[in-house]
Amino acid sequence: MDNFLSADDIRTRFSLAMSAMYQQEVPQYGTLMQLVATVNDRALEVDIALKDRLTASDEIGRLNLERHGAIRVGTAEELATLRQLFAVMGMFPVGYYDLSQAGVPVHSTAFRPVNDAALRRNPFRVFTSLLRPELIDDHALREKAAAILARRDIFTARCRELLQLHQQQGGLTREQATEFVAEALETFRWHAHSSVDSQTYQALNQQHRLIADVVCFPGCHINHLTPRTLDIDRVQQLMPSRGINPKTLIEGPPRRQVSILLRQTSFKALEEPIIFQDGHQGTHTARFGEIEQRGVALTPQGRALYDRLLNEAGSGEDNQQHQQHLAAIFRDFPDDETTLRQQGLAWFHYRLSEKGIATPPAQGESLEALIAEGRVLADPIIYEDFLPVSAAGIFQSNLGDRVQVRSAGQSSREAFEAALGAAVLDEMALYEERQQRSLSQCGIRPA
Numbered sequence: 358m359d360n361f362l363s364a365d366d367i368r369t370r371f372s373l374a375m376s377a378m379y380q381q382e383v384p385q386y387g388t389l390m391q392l393v394a395t396v397n398d399r400a401l402e403v404d405i406a407l408k409d410r411l412t413a414s415d416e417i418g419r420l421n422l423e424r425h426g427a428i429r430v431g432t433a434e435e436l437a438t439l440r441q442l443f444a445v446m447g448m449f450p451v452g453y454y455d456l457s458q459a460g461v462p463v464h465s466t467a468f469r470p471v472n473d474a475a476l477r478r479n480p481f482r483v484f485t486s487l488l489r490p491e492l493i494d495d496h497a498l499r500e501k502a503a504a505i506l507a508r509r510d511i512f513t514a515r516c517r518e519l520l521q522l523h524q525q526q527g528g529l530t531r532e533q534a535t536e537f538v539a540e541a542l543e544t545f546r547w548h549a550h551s552s553v554d555s556q557t558y559q560a561l562n563q564q565h566r567l568i569a570d571v572v573c574f575p576g577c578h579i580n581h582l583t584p585r586t587l588d589i590d591r592v593q594q595l596m597p598s599r600g601i602n603p604k605t606l607i608e609g610p611p612r613r614q615v616s617i618l619l620r621q622t623s624f625k626a627l628e629e630p631i632i633f634q635d636g637h638q639g640t641h642t643a644r645f646g647e648i649e650q651r652g653v654a655l656t657p658q659g660r661a662l663y664d665r666l667l668n669e670a671g672s673g674e675d676n677q678q679h680q681q682h683l684a685a686i687f688r689d690f691p692d693d694e695t696t697l698r699q700q701g702l703a704w705f706h707y708r709l710s711e712k713g714i715a716t717p718p719a720q721g722e723s724l725e726a727l728i729a730e731g732r733v734l735a736d737p738i739i740y741e742d743f744l745p746v747s748a749a750g751i752f753q754s755n756l757g758d759r760v761q762v763r764s765a766g767q768s769s770r771e772a773f774e775a776a777l778g779a780a781v782l783d784e785m786a787l788y789e790e791r792q793q794r795s796l797s798q799c800g801i802r803p804a
């Protein structure tokens with residue numbers, strides 16, 4: 358029993374293996390990683406407080422490591438098997454993202470660790486999208502896509518065996534885990550050989566580039582990985598100097614004193630040579646590199662304010678102008694921790710200070726008074742999820758900015774969960790539980 362490797366360790370091994378594979382497959386991604394490391398080093402040099410904070414929380418060593426990746430799959434069976442595969446690594450489906458609203462024929466979830474300890478160990482997540490073939494309007498082509506998908510198995514036979522073994526044993530030994538990581542990795546490898554002829558590829562690509570990407574290959578190649586940056590504006594600015602072509606806009610909120618949610622940007626997907634089954638050669642554009650910077654998670658109220666301001670700000674053609682415009686609009690969003698907390702806009706993790714341990718909260722003492730006296734400390738809870746508008750922006754910049762608005766296909770969370778074989782967890786409930794648990798641990802009862 359206790360000779361099993363922990364799910365956290367398997368996840369860490371897997372994310373490192375994935376990173377090594379992707380850097381080898383996409384050298385430009387390695388260049389981005391180097392740029393991120395350089396900018397992070399510089400940010401730590403000029404901000405000693407930040408350095409101290411990251412050192413104290415033991416984050417320095419893992420700073421430049423990947424925080425997420427993304428894949429796209431074609432069938433319910435593939436999605437359901439991925440759920441088992443990620444469960445081995447302590448990653449569970451959180452949230453439902455409907456991207457059809459933005460003209461992308463997929464819906465998605467994020468497989469990620471859910472508890473505090475696992476998130477601290479390694480917060481690696483995989484944004485996972487399922488194709489919605491009902492949004493292919495050409496009937497014959499839809500049938501064809503389904504037939505192609507039905508023929509493939511994106512998992513190795515040994516990977517499937519190890520998944521079964523994991524279910525029977527309740528874990529994997531060190532040797533089994535090593536084998537599992539290697540076998541699981543195969544699912545996410547790039548294939549320069551398409552599994553269809555060039556005509557089929559063209560037809561599917563015509564419908565939507567994403568459809569060709571999902572249907573025409575024998576696996577679900579990882580399409581990007583995303584390390585954490587301490588200064589996303591700087592990396593965006595410096596990308597061209599390293600021969601990297603960034604997408605136009607940084608997605609998400611503007612730069613602020615107190616970072617909220619998630620800011621992200623990427624380089625544009627590369628055009629890569631592929632060979633079709635009929636021997637014809639062509640290119641496929643799917644893979645890129647991304648960076649992210651996370652801030653505090655917002656409550657439903659904070660999120661509603663974010664959505665409203667983001668909507669008000671609209672989009673832009675020039676990043677610098679857009680960021681200035683965003684910053685102006687977001688002046689309506691309080692930018693200090695105390696106000697965010699007092700107005701119930703963001704989630705916080707509460708803990709007792711030394712003073713608070715010496716004089717624990719008594720019945721009837723208010724949280725505000727305890728904080729004012731320095732007996733209770735409030736730390737922002739980091740946002741662990743994704744943003745649908747940002748995700749749509751990332752998708753679109755990698756689809757040649759060709760927006761095809763579909764008949765805003767009905768949001769179909771039930772269909773997604775049926776395919777997944779499980780309900781997705783509610784991210785807001787997870788944040789609320791974490792806040793609530795921290796209050797209970799301080800001995801503070803809900804007001």
Ligand code: OOG
Nearest residue numbers: 427484743747748751752
């Ligand atoms: C996923 C795009 C979404 C993000 O960071 O918002 C995403 C994809 O392109 O498959 O990864």
Ligand code: NI
Nearest residue numbers: 426427583647
């Ligand atoms: Ni991403």
